[in-house]
Amino acid sequence: MAYASITDQIGNTPLIKANRLIKNKNVTLLLKLEGDNPGGSVKDRPAFNMINEALKRGDIKKGDYLVEATSGNTGIALALIAQILGLNMVLIMPENSTEERVKTMRAYGAEVILTPTEVGIEGSRDLAFKLRDEKGYTLLNQFENDDNWKAHYKTTGPEIWRDTNGEVTHFVSAMGTTGTIMGVSTYLKEKNKDITIVGAQPADGAKIPGIRKWPEEYIPKFFNRAKVDQVIEVSEEDAKVMTHRLAKEEGVFAGMSSGGSVHSAVKLAETLDSGVIVAIICDRGDRYLSSDLFD
Numbered sequence: 198m199a200y201a202s203i204t205d206q207i208g209n210t211p212l213i214k215a216n217r218l219i220k221n222k223n224v225t226l227l228l229k230l231e232g233d234n235p236g237g238s239v240k241d242r243p244a245f246n247m248i249n250e251a252l253k254r255g256d257i258k259k260g261d262y263l264v265e266a267t268s269g270n271t272g273i274a275l276a277l278i279a280q281i282l283g284l285n286m287v288l289i290m291p292e293n294s295t296e297e298r299v300k301t302m303r304a305y306g307a308e309v310i311l312t313p314t315e316v317g318i319e320g321s322r323d324l325a326f327k328l329r330d331e332k333g334y335t336l337l338n339q340f341e342n343d344d345n346w347k348a349h350y351k352t353t354g355p356e357i358w359r360d361t362n363g364e365v366t367h368f369v370s371a372m373g374t375t376g377t378i379m380g381v382s383t384y385l386k387e388k389n390k391d392i393t394i395v396g397a398q399p400a401d402g403a404k405i406p407g408i409r410k411w412p413e414e415y416i417p418k419f420f421n422r423a424k425v426d427q428v429i430e431v432s433e434e435d436a437k438v439m440t441h442r443l444a445k446e447e448g449v450f451a452g453m454s455s456g457g458s459v460h461s462a463v464k465l466a467e468t469l470d471s472g473v474i475v476a477i478i479c480d481r482g483d484r485y486l487s488s489d490l491f492d
Contacts, residue, residue, distance in 0.1 A: 204281060207234055207241045208352045212360045212475065217446040218463055223471040226462055227365075228449060229357065230478050236274040238480035239353075243376050244274035246348035247337050248282055257335050259283035264334040266290065266321035268373070268406060269298040270480050271339055276305035287334060289321040297484040319415055339374050341418040349380025357381065357475050358388050365392060366472040369462040371408045371454040371479060372396040372428075375420040382424040393426045397454075397461040400430040407454030407479055408436075429461040436460055440482070440490060450482035453490055 200206055210233045215226040231239035251257045264287040265275055272288040279286035288302055292311035302309050312321045322340070329336040339345050357365055368385060370378040375396075382394040399405045408431070411417070440456030443449040455478045462476040485491065 202281060203235045204245055204278065207245050209356060210234060212357070213447075213449075215447050215459075218442065218459065219466045221466050221469065224466040224469050225473045226459075226466060227361065227473065227475045228443075228447070228459070228478050229353075229475055230449070232451060232478060232481035234274075236270075236277045237484065238270035238274060239377060239477060240270040240274040240480075241278070242348040242352055243339060243342075243345040243374075244271060244278050246351070247339065247342050247344040248275070248278050248284065250344045251335070251337070252282065257284065261285065262287060262332070262334045263337055264289065264325050264328045264332075265337045265339060266318060266325040267339075268318050268321075269294055269484070270407065271374075272302050272307070272309075273298060273305070273484075275337070276302040276307035280306045287328065289324050289328075291317060291321060295485055296487045301484070318409070319412070322415070339376065340415070343419055345374060345376035346379040346383070346419050349377050350384045351380075353377065354381040354384025358385060361473055361475065363388065364473050365475050367393045367395060367462075367465060367469075367474040369395045369397065369458055369465065369474060369476040371405075371458045371477065372398050372425075373407050373409055373454070375417050377477060379419055379421060379424055386424070394424060395427045395429060395461060395465060396425045397431050397457045398428050399457070400432045403431065403433045403436075405431065405433060405436045405453050405457050406485075407452060408457050427465075429464060431457040431460050437490065439463070443478075444482065444491075449478055451478045452480045452482055452485050454479045 234241035262285045266289045286307040289310045293314040385392045436457040439460040
């Protein structure tokens, strides 16, 4: 089958059973491999939806300049999709981002601006607003844009429901922009209000790329705490160990946020009598090879 565009390959990612990670034989753990998206991460979904919906509404047009702050995966997805859809993309990210991510964004044609490590992603977000105001760029603002979480309401949630034949009992996701967990929660709760939604969040002081515990003033505007039934805090060490286990025991080569997500899912499985848990594998591990993740 031939596809009209690479964007037609976004979504419908595989759901595979983890066979060695959990000891409870009455619990099934399924891993949703978002690294199989063309841009290599779950962020392809909201990136496409934010740009495509803005084009359809007439908020932007081909040739316009878009700007966004990113810690990595969203930037890669936006760089890819903006180029395919005929827009200019300016991406702002902390200078301690991995070399693979920066080079990938530039390979897709985006302009990348690096901000000081000490100001974090919050500092990148502040600069994105400044460029919007001073240069007239369109800020997609993934942290407030409803087309972020709606991408998962339209695609990720329905895929999980379909591919588990409606048998999913628990959904586990790392929380960054919270778009994934908000969209999937909204959809799955409509199908079955008893499905438990679990968010993985860094423990105090832990730094896990792709997962954040936001300061109050930076909490994503569309985040609704009522849509998350349980939050499990993850240490850096636990996330790193699980990332290694995913590769060695399941053949799933992923980043550290996926380790955080699956650590939470395994911890959850220990408390259940039975169930079907779906955990998000956010991206692929190859974009972390220049970091110390796999040392």
